[in-house]
Amino acid sequence: MTRRLMEGSEAIAEAAIAAGCRFFAGYPMTPFTEVLEHFAKRLAETENSACINAESEIEAIGQAWGAAATGARSATGSTGQGLSLMQESMSEITRAEIPIVIFNMARGQGDYFQATRGGGHGDYRHIVLAPANVAEAVELTQLAFHLADRWRHPVVIYGDYFLAHTAEAVDIERIEFDALPDKDWAVDGSLGGSGKSRNLNPIGMTKGSKGIDPNGFWQALSEKEDRIAAAERRYEVVDVEDAELIIVAFGSLARFARAAIRDLRSEGLKVGLFRPISLWPFPSEALADAARGKTRIACLEQNAGQMVEDVRLAILGAAPVVSIGGISTDAAGFGIGALFDSELIADRVRAAYEGRAVPRGVVA
Amino acid sequence: MKEDPLRVVPTDSAPVGACRLKGSALPALTLMGEHDLCPGCGEPLALRQILDSIEALNFSQRAIGVIGIGCYTALTSLMDIDLIQALHGRAPSVATGAKRMRPENLLFTLQGDGDMVNEGLQEVIHTAARGENVTCILLNNGVFGETGGHMTSTTVLGQRTKTSIEGRDAAVHGHPILIGDLLSRLDGTAYAARASVHDAAGVARARRFLDRAFESQMKGEGFSFVEILTMCPTGWFIPTADGPEYLDTELGSIHEVGELKRDGVLLETRGR
Numbered sequence: 001m002t003r004r005l006m007e008g009s010e011a012i013a014e015a016a017i018a019a020g021c022r023f024f025a026g027y028p029m030t031p032f033t034e035v036l037e038h039f040a041k042r043l044a045e046t047e048n049s050a051c052i053n054a055e056s057e058i059e060a061i062g063q064a065w066g067a068a069a070t071g072a073r074s075a076t077g078s079t080g081q082g083l084s085l086m087q088e089s090m091s092e093i094t095r096a097e098i099p100i101v102i103f104n105m106a107r108g109q110g111d112y113f114q115a116t117r118g119g120g121h122g123d124y125r126h127i128v129l130a131p132a133n134v135a136e137a138v139e140l141t142q143l144a145f146h147l148a149d150r151w152r153h154p155v156v157i158y159g160d161y162f163l164a165h166t167a168e169a170v171d172i173e174r175i176e177f178d179a180l181p182d183k184d185w186a187v188d189g190s191l192g193g194s195g196k197s198r199n200l201n202p203i204g205m206t207k208g209s210k211g212i213d214p215n216g217f218w219q220a221l222s223e224k225e226d227r228i229a230a231a232e233r234r235y236e237v238v239d240v241e242d243a244e245l246i247i248v249a250f251g252s253l254a255r256f257a258r259a260a261i262r263d264l265r266s267e268g269l270k271v272g273l274f275r276p277i278s279l280w281p282f283p284s285e286a287l288a289d290a291a292r293g294k295t296r297i298a299c300l301e302q303n304a305g306q307m308v309e310d311v312r313l314a315i316l317g318a319a320p321v322v323s324i325g326g327i328s329t330d331a332a333g334f335g336i337g338a339l340f341d342s343e344l345i346a347d348r349v350r351a352a353y354e355g356r357a358v359p360r361g362v363v364a
Numbered sequence: 365m366k367e368d369p370l371r372v373v374p375t376d377s378a379p380v381g382a383c384r385l386k387g388s389a390l391p392a393l394t395l396m397g398e399h400d401l402c403p404g405c406g407e408p409l410a411l412r413q414i415l416d417s418i419e420a421l422n423f424s425q426r427a428i429g430v431i432g433i434g435c436y437t438a439l440t441s442l443m444d445i446d447l448i449q450a451l452h453g454r455a456p457s458v459a460t461g462a463k464r465m466r467p468e469n470l471l472f473t474l475q476g477d478g479d480m481v482n483e484g485l486q487e488v489i490h491t492a493a494r495g496e497n498v499t500c501i502l503l504n505n506g507v508f509g510e511t512g513g514h515m516t517s518t519t520v521l522g523q524r525t526k527t528s529i530e531g532r533d534a535a536v537h538g539h540p541i542l543i544g545d546l547l548s549r550l551d552g553t554a555y556a557a558r559a560s561v562h563d564a565a566g567v568a569r570a571r572r573f574l575d576r577a578f579e580s581q582m583k584g585e586g587f588s589f590v591e592i593l594t595m596c597p598t599g600w601f602i603p604t605a606d607g608p609e610y611l612d613t614e615l616g617s618i619h620e621v622g623e624l625k626r627d628g629v630l631l632e633t634r635g636r
Contacts, residue, residue, distance in 0.1 A: 023465060050464040054457075055490040062454040062487065066430065066461025069448045074461065092451055187462070189469045192424040192445040193393055201449040205441050210398045 003171045008134045008163040011170050012103060013038035015141040016075055017046060018174045021101070023067035023074040025052040025060040031161040031334055032079050032105035039075075057082040061089040061102070068093070068100045069200050071186030073145050077103030077157075080111030087120030090154055094124045095202040095221060097185070099148035101141070102126075103157045105164045108328070108335030109251060112306035115158050116280040123218055125225055127151070127232060128279040130158040130251045134168035139175065140277070146177040151228050152185070158279060161335050162252035233286065234277035239265065240290045243272030245353050248287065248311050249300040250276050252340070253325070257300055259342035260349060269353055279307075284314035294319045298352045301325040302339050324348040328363035339363040392419035393444045400438040402509075404604035406594025406611070407436045409561040410503050410570060411474075413592075415443065417574040418470065423582070427470045430459040432484070434476035435509045453484025456491035459498040470578060472499040478508045481517040481543045488547065495552030495586035499577045502543065502589070505596035506615050513599035517541045520618045524601060540618060544591040548624035554586035556625040557635070560593035560616050562608040569636065573623065585628065593619055 006014070012035055016024070024043055026036035036053070043051040050067075054060035060076045068074035078086065083104050093100055104111060118124045127147055131137035137159065144155040191197040199207050204217035239261060240246055249257040254275045264271045274290050276283050291297050297319050299308040305323050312321050324345075328337025338344065344363070351358050390396070393415040401408060418427045427445045431437055433452040440447055450458045455473035463471040473480075480488050480502050488500055507525055508514040515525040515532060518540050522531040532540070548556035555577050559570035570592050577588035593615055595607035602610055622634025 023461060025461065048465075052460070052464070056486065058454070059457045059487055059490060062450070062457025063461035063464075065450075065454075066448065066458035066463075067465045068461070069458070070428075070462050070465040072465040074465075088451060089454065096449065187428050187446040187448055188466065189423075189426045189428045189446050192427055193419070195395065195444060197444050197446050199440060199447045199449065201440075201447075202451075203437075203449060205437075205449065207441055207444070208395045208397055209441060210400070 003169050005167050005169050007034065007165055007167045008137055008159065009034035009165065010038045011134045011138050011172065012141050012157070013042055014172045015138040016101070016145065017042055018172050019073065019142040019145040021073045021075050021145060022046070022049040023064060023072050025054045025063040025076050027054050027057045027060050027078060027082060029079050029082050031107070031164045032077055032082070032103065034164060035077055035103055035105060057085040058089070061086040064100055065089055065093050065098065068098045069187050071183040071188070075101040075103065077105065080104055080106045080114055083111065083114060083119065090126065091118070091120030091122050091124060092202040094126065094154055095122065096200045097152040098200060099152050100154045101144045101148055101157065102154060103159065105159045105161070106335065107333060108160060108337065109253065109302040110306070111158070112279065112301065112303060115156055116282070116310070124221060125280050127153060127155040127228060128158055129155065129234070130277060130279050131163060132251055132254045132275065134163065134166060135170050137163055138170050138172055142175045143177070146180070147232060149180045151224065153224070153228065158251060160252050162340070229281035232278055233281045233283040235283035235286050236275040236277060237290055238273040238275070240272035240274060242270055244270045244295040245298055245349065246272045246274050246290060246294055247298045247300050247349060248274045248276070248307070250279060250307065253300060253302055256340050256342045256345055260345040263342065263346050264349055269350070271349060271353065282310045282314065284310070287311065287314040288316070288318065291315045291319045296352055297321045298324045298349060300345065302328050302335070302337055322352050322358060324352055324358045326361060326363045337363060392416060393424060395442045395444050397442050399442060401435060402598040404595055404597040404607045405435065406505065406561045406596070406607070407503050408439065409567055410592040410594055411436065411439055411443070413567060413571040413574055414472070414474070414501060417571055417578060418445065421575060421578055423470045423578065426468065427472070428462055428466070430455040430462065430471065430473045432473065432475035432479035434479050436474055436476065436503055452479050453482070453487060455479070456484065456487040456498070456500055460491055460494070460496050463496065463498050467497065470582060472501055472578070474501050474503070476509070477502060477504045477506060477516045477518040481541050485517070489550070492547045492550045492587040492589065493552045495554070497581050497584055497586060499581050499588040499590065501574070502591040503594050504591050504615070504619060505594045505599065507596050507599035509596045509599040513601060518543065518619065520615055523614060542619060544589065544619070544624055547589050548630060552587050553589060553625055554628045555580040555588040557589070557623040558591040558593070558619060558621050560611060560621050562593070562595065562612040562616065566621070569621070576626070591619070593621070
């Protein structure tokens with residue numbers, strides 16, 4: 001495929017199909033709608049594939065669950081509102097160890113807790129990847145399908161209006177990752193009557209034995225999540241070596257932070273960026289290393305203060321942490337806030353850099 | 365391979381060893397083990413018909429079941445076919461996704477009335493309307509059995525439950541949903557039938573309806589639905605032995621047994 005200008009929604013669908021995604025189900029909702037549109041168009045042209053315009057988000061994730069249970073690469077998505085409706089299934093799918101990819105084209109960054117805390121019932125977390133631009137979304141979408149299969153675990157792609165609707169020139173080709181184990185767990189009906197038939201079960205029931213072992217079941221999941229957390233922390237650092245202040249920002253907002261840093265550096269301010277790419281597992285050790293000896297850590301996020309909790313837990317008081325973001329959306333509430341402004345961000349960083357008070361509250 | 369349970373022991377020659385009838389009379393596709401169901405429960409009768417139908421139609425290595433949440437969930441550890449355990453109400457959607465990826469497989473759901481008609485009503489209606497090539501099977505006892513006898517959307521008027529102590533009253537609790545009748549009216553539904561396991565003829569009828577539903581699915585005719593009325597004396601607060609008669613007279617008089625739709629055509633007289 002040659003380099004082509006396309007918006008994030010289309011690039012995500014193309015990247016997913018390049019990664020072998022054969023099933024998608026979704027329910028329209030701004031700013032996610034175009035992701036569904038592109039899947040509907042492209043999967044109709046792809047053999048042995050299906051895209052369902054589901055009747056609700058609850059049905060969308062149920063359908064994607066069934067497709068994934070057969071071993072097919074399967075995905076669904078919505079905005080954070082729709083993901084709220086999907087959380088019950090997301091929890092169960094995690095416990096049944098079924099790989100699935102879920103796109104959240106969020107209305108801003110207020111879904112950070114929903115994404116990273118295991119938004120439904122029970123004791124679990126999902127892998128969450130937050131691309132900052134369309135090219136990275138292409139890469140992380142393919143990585144998401146790979147990680148889902150590697151760990152038999154859901155992976156969430158956290159995007160937003162900017163990612164879904166910014167057009168960039170990208171080149172989409174299938175990325176070859178490490179070899180994956182066979183999906184011998186997937187249901188195909190073939191083991192019926194053998195005494196070894198499968199049961200993709202989220203409540204810990206196994207064939208031929210009465211009852212469940214809830215403690216052992218939860219413990220096994222918890223241990224797997226420890227292994228994921230150790231292996232899958234991802235982040236990017238920009239100009240942190242000599243920096244006195246480090247901005248911590250993720251997703252689209254990190255792009256604006258980057259532009260602000262360029263301007264601030266030209267003024268002689270020693271400012272750097274730490275960008276978590278995996279929101280769970282949060283790259284805590286790397287942030288702690290980067291923060292050591294710095295004057296200030298400025299947490300920039302488009303919400304009332306969510307990621308700042310992970311930042312503080314990572315740094316454990318090694319440097320002062322100040323929030324420089326805030327609630328910031330447009331009149332329609334789609335998350336296109338005034339905070340997406342490198343000059344405004346630069347002003348706030350200057351204040352933090354000089355130890356002045358940073359304005360709080362809505363950025364409109 | 366199963367041995368013929370009725371194999372004749374030769375008597376025209378001297379026995380060559382200790383003589384005993386060998387072979388197994390165990391039902392197909394069933395693992396041996398304990399279960400948690402109450403005395404007088406109708407669900408094992410229905411489940412046996414489902415498994416026997418799959419075996420007899422030669423779908424044993426092609427069947428995938430999607431299981432809801434209810435008393436029957438405890439029996440899934442004894443069903444020797446590939447299964448996906450779904451959430452309460454969500455089985456039709458899960459079956460939809462699996463069938464789209466594996467159209468050559470027989471996909472069926474197993475749900476109770478609380479699961480399908482309360483929590484998951486929207487899912488089963490949409491799956492039927494889409495004409496999805498799956499078979500949804502409802503075990504309808506008109507009560508939440510697992511939680512201990514609470515009112516569901518199929519509880520008939522006058523029926524006593526823990527949340528309709530004096531009997532279901534239309535003015536207070538609303539009317540029951542006749543789900544088979546409702547689903548049969550949708551254009552995507554190719555086959556719809558209601559059976560009852562209150563007696564041997566009813567059990568045999570359930571088996572016939574299941575056979576037809578599975579065959580309809582594998583011919584690609586569209587959505588198929590079999591409702592099976594089952595006894596729940598525990599949840600009805602009646603003596604165990606009274607279960608079959610209560611089922612036939614109380615539930616069966618409202619949720620009427622018979623075929624409602626065949627080959628995509630509504631039947632004016634219910635098929636038997």
